[in-house]
Amino acid sequence: xxxxxxxxxxxxxxxxxxxxxxxxxxxxxxxxxxxxxxxxxxxxxxxxxxxxxxxxxxxxxxxxxxxxxxxxxxxxxxxxxxxxxxxxxxxxxxxxxxxxxxxxxxxxxxxxxxxxxxxxxxxxxxxxxxxxxxxxxxxxxxxxxxxxxxxxxxxxxxxxxxxxxxxxxxxxxxxxxxxxxxxxxxxxxxxxxxxxxxxxxxxxxxxxxxxxxxxxxxxxxxxxxxxxxxxxxxxxxxxxxxxxxxxxxxxxxxxxxxxxxxxxxxxxxxxxxxxxxxxxxxxxxxxxxxxxxxxxxxxxxxxxxxxxxxxxxxxxxxxxxxxxxxxxxxxxxxxxxxxxxxxxxxxxxxxxxxxxxxxxxxxxxxxxxxxxxxxxxxxxxxxxxxxxxxxxxxxxxxxxxxxxxxxxxxxxxxxxxxxxxxxxxxxxxxxxxxxxxxxxxxxxxxxxxxxxxxxxxxxxxxxxxxxxxxxxxxxxxxxxxxxxxxxxxxxxxxxxxxxxxxxxxxxxxxxxxxxxxxxxxxxxxxxxxxxxxxxxxxxxxxxxxxxxxxxxxxxxxxxxxxxxxxxxxxxxxxxxxxxxxxx
Numbered sequence: 001x002x003x004x005x006x007x008x009x010x011x012x013x014x015x016x017x018x019x020x021x022x023x024x025x026x027x028x029x030x031x032x033x034x035x036x037x038x039x040x041x042x043x044x045x046x047x048x049x050x051x052x053x054x055x056x057x058x059x060x061x062x063x064x065x066x067x068x069x070x071x072x073x074x075x076x077x078x079x080x081x082x083x084x085x086x087x088x089x090x091x092x093x094x095x096x097x098x099x100x101x102x103x104x105x106x107x108x109x110x111x112x113x114x115x116x117x118x119x120x121x122x123x124x125x126x127x128x129x130x131x132x133x134x135x136x137x138x139x140x141x142x143x144x145x146x147x148x149x150x151x152x153x154x155x156x157x158x159x160x161x162x163x164x165x166x167x168x169x170x171x172x173x174x175x176x177x178x179x180x181x182x183x184x185x186x187x188x189x190x191x192x193x194x195x196x197x198x199x200x201x202x203x204x205x206x207x208x209x210x211x212x213x214x215x216x217x218x219x220x221x222x223x224x225x226x227x228x229x230x231x232x233x234x235x236x237x238x239x240x241x242x243x244x245x246x247x248x249x250x251x252x253x254x255x256x257x258x259x260x261x262x263x264x265x266x267x268x269x270x271x272x273x274x275x276x277x278x279x280x281x282x283x284x285x286x287x288x289x290x291x292x293x294x295x296x297x298x299x300x301x302x303x304x305x306x307x308x309x310x311x312x313x314x315x316x317x318x319x320x321x322x323x324x325x326x327x328x329x330x331x332x333x334x335x336x337x338x339x340x341x342x343x344x345x346x347x348x349x350x351x352x353x354x355x356x357x358x359x360x361x362x363x364x365x366x367x368x369x370x371x372x373x374x375x376x377x378x379x380x381x382x383x384x385x386x387x388x389x390x391x392x393x394x395x396x397x398x399x400x401x402x403x404x405x406x407x408x409x410x411x412x413x414x415x416x417x418x419x420x421x422x423x424x425x426x427x428x429x430x431x432x433x434x435x436x437x438x439x440x441x442x443x444x445x446x447x448x449x450x451x452x453x454x455x456x457x458x459x460x461x462x463x464x465x466x467x468x469x470x471x472x473x474x475x476x477x478x479x480x481x482x483x484x485x486x487x488x489x490x491x492x493x494x495x496x497x498x499x500x501x502x503x504x505x506x507x508x509x510x511x512x513x514x515x516x517x518x519x520x521x522x523x524x525x526x527x528x529x530x531x532x533x534x535x536x537x538x539x540x541x542x543x544x545x546x547x548x549x550x551x552x553x554x555x556x557x558x559x560x561x562x563x564x565x566x567x568x569x570x571x572x573x574x575x576x577x578x579x580x581x582x583x
Contacts, residue, residue: 007132008071009124010047011035013056014088017080027079028053028163029156030088030117034075037121037141039264044128044135047071048266048296053163054329066095070297072132073101075124084110090120092127099559102127111149118142126505130494130520134513136506151183155190162197167206170197191223192232196239203243203424216240234258235268242271246422248279266296273305277428280450282313300330308339312431316343334359338395341366342434348374365397369434372404388414396425403438411437412444419447469515477501477511487527490556494520525564528554532565536577546573 011034016027032049039046047069055065062074077090091103102123108116121141129135146152158176161169174197180190195216202209202216220240224233238254241247252275258268269292276285289306296302307322320343326336337359344353345366353370357363368386371379386401388410399418402411415438418426429435430448438444481487486497497520498505512523532553535541541549547558550573555561565573 007043007128007135008045008047009038009073009075009092009128010052010065010069010071011038012065012074012076013053014076015078017078017087018082020081023081025153025156025160026081026086028160030079030113032159033117033142034121034124037117038125040141041125041135041137044125045071045295046264048299050266050301051296051298054298062093062095062098068298070294072096073128081110086110086113086116088116088120090124092124094131101131113149113152114142114144126493126495129505129509133519134509136510145189146180146184146187148180148184148187151180151187151190154180154183155187155193158190158193162193167201167204170201173197186226188223188226188230189232191219191226192230192236195219195223196236199236199239199243205424209244213244229261231258231262231265231268234261235265235271238271242275243424243427244422246278246427248275251275264295266292266299266302269295270299270302270305273309277308277312278430280431282309285309286313298329300326300333300336303329304333304336304339307336308428311339311343311433312428316347319343334361334394342395345370345373346433350374361394362397365401369397369400369404372401385410394425396423396429399426399429400434403435408438408441409443412441412447415444415447469511471515473511474515477508481524481527487524487531488554490551490554492524492554522564525555525560526568529565529568532561532573533576536573537580546577 011031014027014031016024018026031052035046035049035052038044039048051069065074066072072095074093074095075090076093077088079089080087086106086108088106088108089104090106092101093099094101104123106116106120118141122137122139125135125137125141146155154176158173158180161173161176174194177190177193177197180187181194184190198207198212198216198219201207202212220233220236224230227233234254234257238251238258241251241254252272255268255272255275259265259272262268269288273285273289273292276282276288286306286309289302289309292299292302293306303322303326307319307326310316310322311319320340323336323340323343326333327340330336337356341353341356341360344350344356350370353366357366360366368383371383383405385407386405387398388402389398396418399411399414402408402414405411415426415429415435419429426432430439430450439448480501486492486500494509495505498508501508509520512518512520516523518526528550532549532555535552536546536549544552547561550558550561555564562573565571565576569576571579
């Protein structure tokens, strides 16, 4: 079970209740926006998109979900689109006891979708802060990225297609984002999405880089011109520098700029870990990927990258376990199958390897490689020269075959050609275990030299010492609450009390949390408890039920009253009252 924090939440995929299944892009888009907006709050652990979406259309116990994600609170609900109207139903649930901390329904015109996203994010953050401790955040968590709802709908449709990770769907995503730009030429996010999709299509070999790279730059520059600072832009440039140019120093510089703006972005942290593969900084890569997994613990990509680092580090058995876990999370993860096969091949576990070949695009090349590495001299003599044509799979099998042949000069030339082409399949060639014969071959050793560069230091944002609580303010707060009996309002919220005090909710929350060691609800319920204890002993109230007295004291539910009372006194309300009544 993963460690959890009371100041933690996962937003589960909202269920599409619309009559049209195609409206799923709205429910997925709303889920993603809520995750992104809540992720902006320092101190609030928010499970990342990939982990949350792993529970889509799965009926599991909330305690199991919370344990797997390492969070103590879940936001779940549904959304229905009817014409231009959106109806959203949500509830915030505490994982430990299943208690519903908050529930509400919203009905808005689709033109108000950004206002709705902001309103929901703020309410959820307020409820977590009131129940579990201080969080500081601005009065707006969602920035309106476009003034055109039609453009935003195309953007959401494009994002929805992009998540399906095929060349065809990436091209469809690009078409939607181009339509978004046609509707709103100032929509920066759409430009970044187009540029990123083109980079992926180039990296996978689906389109010609020479014909497309200037198009990538054009969209990236236009997007950047529309925003002051953008983590997406720097991440985009880092991706291009890494995959298309193999410029690891430049990629690192861009990633550090991106992470300075978005330090808890698990995808960007994973990219820093990936950057450590071709550079050989495996320990630092593991630090970065572990940070990613804290944020997104059910991401197959993150576990794959960790397995890849361990494999290159020489810990093959541990890497195998993680590749297997990747495949539990995503049984169709071709890269994980391929790397698992490579390790089994090296460990001479032929039967296990053979059982995996159904998931390999080039099983005959794997079998040939096994013979070249482990076969008898007679078996090796029967093998013909490897093919020298371009690779057509996710793995450089031809290169591996050349590396384990008796023709290492030809193998060196083949590797040189792939390096010149910046072939994505061999970007990590310097430390690839299957290229060991070439690394040790004198004529090829110059290809494996790594340009010296500074170690990638893992950054953690250092916080300044916090100010001391204002105990004079806290004394005045107590006097006000008692004099005005504000605690009798069962719906009293942190934000409402802050308005009465003419201070910010952030300031009030911090003072209560740091000065008194309590969260907002504990603080207010303390006044309610004292009132209950007072009026419960009055003779004129003997005929009233304990629950009626609790409600009269400001408690709003029986469960909250009973739980808080026992936590503070060690007794149930009835046992406490009985112990104080005269015989």
